[in-house]
Amino acid sequence: xxxxxxxxxxxxxxxxxxxxxxxxxxxxxxxxxxxxxxxxxxxxxxxxxxxxxxxxxxxxxxxxxxxxxxxxxxxxxxxxxxxxxxxxxxxxxxxxxxxxxxxxxxxxxxxxxxxxxxxxxxxxxxxxxxxxxxxxxxxxxxxxxxxxxxxxxxxxxxxxxxxxxxxxxxxxxxxxxxxxxxxxxxxxxxxxxxxxxxxxxxxxxxxxxxxxxxxxxxxxxxxxxxxxxxxxxxxxxxxxxxxxxxxxxxx
Amino acid sequence: xxxxxxxxxxxxxxxxxxxxxxxxxxxxxxxxxxxxxxxxxxxxxxxxxxxxxxxxxxxxxxxxxxxxxxxxxxxxxxxxxxxxxxxxxxxxxxxxxxxxxxxxxxxxxxxxxxxxxxxxxxxxxxxxxxxxxxxxxxxxxxxxxxxxxxxxxxxxxxxxxxxxxxxxxxxxxxxxxxxxxxxxxxxxxxxxxxxxxxxxxxxxxxxxxxxxxxxxxxxxxxxxxxxxxxxxxxxxxxxxxxxxxxxxxxxxxxxx
Ligand SMILES: Nc1ncnc2c1ncn2[C@@H]1O[C@H](COP(=O)(O)OP(=O)(O)OP(=O)(O)O)[C@@H](O)[C@H]1O
Ligand SMILES: [Mg+2]
Numbered sequence: 001x002x003x004x005x006x007x008x009x010x011x012x013x014x015x016x017x018x019x020x021x022x023x024x025x026x027x028x029x030x031x032x033x034x035x036x037x038x039x040x041x042x043x044x045x046x047x048x049x050x051x052x053x054x055x056x057x058x059x060x061x062x063x064x065x066x067x068x069x070x071x072x073x074x075x076x077x078x079x080x081x082x083x084x085x086x087x088x089x090x091x092x093x094x095x096x097x098x099x100x101x102x103x104x105x106x107x108x109x110x111x112x113x114x115x116x117x118x119x120x121x122x123x124x125x126x127x128x129x130x131x132x133x134x135x136x137x138x139x140x141x142x143x144x145x146x147x148x149x150x151x152x153x154x155x156x157x158x159x160x161x162x163x164x165x166x167x168x169x170x171x172x173x174x175x176x177x178x179x180x181x182x183x184x185x186x187x188x189x190x191x192x193x194x195x196x197x198x199x200x201x202x203x204x205x206x207x208x209x210x211x212x213x214x215x216x217x218x219x220x221x222x223x224x225x226x227x228x229x230x231x232x233x234x235x236x237x238x239x240x241x242x243x244x245x246x247x248x249x250x251x
Numbered sequence: 252x253x254x255x256x257x258x259x260x261x262x263x264x265x266x267x268x269x270x271x272x273x274x275x276x277x278x279x280x281x282x283x284x285x286x287x288x289x290x291x292x293x294x295x296x297x298x299x300x301x302x303x304x305x306x307x308x309x310x311x312x313x314x315x316x317x318x319x320x321x322x323x324x325x326x327x328x329x330x331x332x333x334x335x336x337x338x339x340x341x342x343x344x345x346x347x348x349x350x351x352x353x354x355x356x357x358x359x360x361x362x363x364x365x366x367x368x369x370x371x372x373x374x375x376x377x378x379x380x381x382x383x384x385x386x387x388x389x390x391x392x393x394x395x396x397x398x399x400x401x402x403x404x405x406x407x408x409x410x411x412x413x414x415x416x417x418x419x420x421x422x423x424x425x426x427x428x429x430x431x432x433x434x435x436x437x438x439x440x441x442x443x444x445x446x447x448x449x450x451x452x453x454x455x456x457x458x459x460x461x462x463x464x465x466x467x468x469x470x471x472x473x474x475x476x477x478x479x480x481x482x483x484x485x486x487x488x489x490x491x492x493x494x495x496x497x498x499x500x501x502x503x504x505x506x507x
Pocket of ligand 2: 040162163
């Protein structure tokens with residue numbers, strides 16, 4: 001379980017997080033939604049210690065990771081996997097080397113074992129046989145999938161996704177969403193997703209939280225969300241829901 | 252006047268900040284070198300990039316630097332019939348100053364910029380964040396191998412520069428200006444001491460560290476997309492070149 005307690009963070013005079021409180025339950029998919037610039041990426045970076053809070057706590061299974069030294073933060077990070085917005089693949093390495101990277105760094109495996117595992121992960125993200133490709137030869141969706149394969153190759157307990165589907169066509173988005181769900185089932189891990197996509201959110205989430213003006217303004221199951229009367233939530237949900245209903249009305 | 256003072260003050264604190272940053276990068280880099288894992292193949296890769304791939308440029312600049320020095324000094328010495336010392340003068344200037352300085356300026360332009368561009372791109376495309384998330388220390392992975400490689404290769408390249416420079420001065424001095432070959436070499440043996448070589452190599456090693464540290468630091472501090480990478484690259488070359496020349500003065504004052 002990850003518990004965020006009264007997390008505050010400013011950049012210069014701009015206060016981005018103004019006291020975030022949120023519980024992220026184990027073994028479930030939690031989706032954080034919010035307008036662009038509301039601080040979702042900043043929040044996610046705090047969860048994995050890439051950013052230090054001004055005040056507040058981030059408890060990962062009870063340990064506050066906000067003020068750990070570099071040795072201990074490494075041990076915590078070994079339990080995490082993270083998919084960056086555009087994959088953040090190492091562009092000097094091919095797909096194979098990218099996915100093998102965490103294995104070479106943290107596991108004693110021979111080349112044959114690495115090869116098999118990389119092939120398995122690539123199959124899991126529906127990109128079998130792309131080992132030799134360089135990142136710049138991949139489409140945006142493929143880069144995200146390779147990034148996902150790299151993020152899960154050490155079987156992390158907790159996976160963070162920063163806008164995994166933004167900028168993708170509906171078909172690729174759907175396949176990434178399915179991957180998030182199947183990966184969660186496969187690893188039985190704790191999953192945190194940042195998303196703009198309301199429909200996908202409602203479909204894959206076990207828990208939804210909305211970040212607005214530096215605070216969590218609403219949280220609950222997707223069903224709670226659909227009936228939430230908070231005007232901020234409504235203004236975010238309604239256009240998407242209306243839009244979602246259009247096709248069924250036509251048929 | 253007040254404006255000028257605050258302008259100056261701002262620049263001085265800025266420069267001190269920068270210097271502090273470089274020292275920090277150096278200390279962290281050295282510390283990472285002595286903690287697991289030791290990244291031998293990355294060091295070799297960087298050595299290949301900094302050393303092997305720069306050899307040709309260094310050879311060419313070396314030959315022509317030596318040649319032009321011989322041309323200028325040979326003609327000047329001829330005015331008072333002392334052209335025999337041309338070789339010795341060229342060799343001394345090369346070993347003590349021009350070898351290390353020219354070599355490291357070339358390497359700053361060729362490799363310092365590439366280091367800053369590479370690390371800067373990794374920074375703005377979140378590849379460095381990705382390293383950290385995968386519990387890999389970016390200093391140990393990106394900085395330490397470059398410091399070692401540069402520390403090792405710049406002195407080697409400066410030896411090549413010196414050798415080729417002397418060859419160039421031989422070509423101009425003996426073949427073109429028709430200085431007596433025996434005197435040419437005799438004077439070199441008489442005036443050049445091994446100390447000159449060693450001091451020059453120490454300089455080159457220091458400059459090598461400067462190139463790597465400045466390039467890495469500028470790369471790490473990159474902000475703001477492709478434009479930021481461009482800025483970091485330019486700054487890496489400018490700052491390391493200026494730092495090399497300043498350091499050269501102080502090293503010379505200490506050594507000779
Ligand atoms: N390193 C930083 N330095 C200064 N300001 C920052 C930094 N990182 C984020 N910010 C600011 O924090 C605010 C929130 O940024 P963040 O990236 O978290 O937004 P977001 O919710 O992820 O938006 P999007 O959905 O567009 O990705 C923005 O106003 C941004 O300018
Ligand atoms: Mg974001």
